[in-house]
Amino acid sequence: MTKVDLHAHTNESDGELSPKEFVDQAISCGLKAVAITDHDTIYGCAQAVEYAKDKDIEIIPGIEISCTDKEKGFVEIHVIGLCIDYMDKDFITFCEKVRGERIGQKKRMIEKLQELGFDITFDEVVRIANYSFGRPHVAAILMKKYPDRFPDMKSVFDQYLGNDRPGFIAREFYPTIGEAITLITNAGGVPILAHPGVYDEVRVIELIEYFVSLGGKGIETYYPYDKINRISKEDSDRLNVQFKEYAEKHSLLQSGGSDFHGPKRKPVVLGELDIFYDVLEKIKSKSQA
Template sequence: MKLLDLHTHSSYSDGTYAPAALVDLALRKGLYGLSITDHDCVDGIGEAIEYAKDKNIVFIPGIEFSCFYGNEEIHILGYNIDHRYAPLLEITRVLRNARLDRALKIIEKLNVMGFEISFDDMQKYNLNSVGRPHIALALVEKGYSHSVQETFEKYLSRGMPAYVERYKLLAQDAIRLIHESGGMSVIAHPYLIKNQNCIEALAAMGIDGLEVYHSSHSQSNVKRYTYMARRLGLCITGGSDFHGRDSDFDFFGRIGIKLDELDSKIINK
């Protein structure tokens, strides 16, 4: 079986593996293909392409945009993008700066709450991108919380005392940018979308696909979204959403999409 994992994150966003190490791990797991879809970031794509070119694996350049459609947060994956496309690089620069600004504001809130934590505490986890997962790790290490999940539930999730809203693209702008960069746009982990009507709206807006296979999806979810994709004329994709956490290894190498189910435009220009 030729399986591709089209949803993974490297150390250039909130993953723990460098791009080359992630390619090596995919090879050890026997994957036919891999896409690195870092959050709002393509900085690791060139490194992965160069490393994978003489390996027995298909590598697909990707990205995962955090977007808004109305009041709903939507994640949109882009595949087979030109990672050197200037407007794409400019948007990722803006989003990276917004992520940094958000992290600094969260740290400031935590300091006011009495937590002794600084930006330097985050950078040992990731020099490329600092986000809430890294702040949560620092709080756990300093003994302020028992786990990353507990930290999010108590302090960092929406509505919690240290939460700070972050600038995000509008969904229609993400779709347009992915298309302009030569790529295919796909709704990520649709089960996590609260307002399911958004899926049809995004299909009408020109989205190309739906991530049917995902580590958060049950078999009934897979059947439901396969039917929905066919009804809406969308291609289907799949991936584990691997970040390198211990629990992620239950899915990496097992959750993805078979080559014969995949739209050829995801792989070929």
């Protein structure tokens, strides 16, 4: 089998599995290659690459960077970097900066949740979070302490932790889309616009054009919108076909993946999409890492 998955997460951000467990999972799924694209951190890459050295699988170092261009009106845009040099000093500095920002944000959110009457402390979140603090770590504590009120993660986000909900506080620092692209490119990587189908459908083509004008190389044309965003399979397929046709027309790289976070999280399976190794080969041909 020559299938690959180029969008997935470990517990170095908001996934469930450690990098080693993640590699074992990818092998059990029969994947030829898998990318680790943790949120705003590259710290799972080194562990996975080292662990997989003598195993029959290729680990693609990656990252998923959250960006905001307020002047353009583009908020919470995710840029995937594939085939990056995870030892790049500027990248390490960036990850340290974002980690500090995430810690500060979660402290402020927990204080707000305490004001709303919830029994939750920052120390509890630290005990379950790894290098990159995420809202799912906060949600996990609330689910454990208030199972009747929060039967699943979606219920926590819908009621309190989603954007504009009572317990949400935005991060103060986000790189711009251009800064993320430059960071990835300078580390030898290939910048890809993640899941374009989740953005404003009226402006998504404008977003892609802007992304490409700044040096972006491709877009995700394989993504399980039906499982992640809970739309119909028909609509999910339509979105992927739409972006595939756009990528082909404009000579953009294509990528994608399951957005796997772990067996207990979103209802996706690592490697479930039919993405084959030739997709990765085209991406690797543009990498300088």
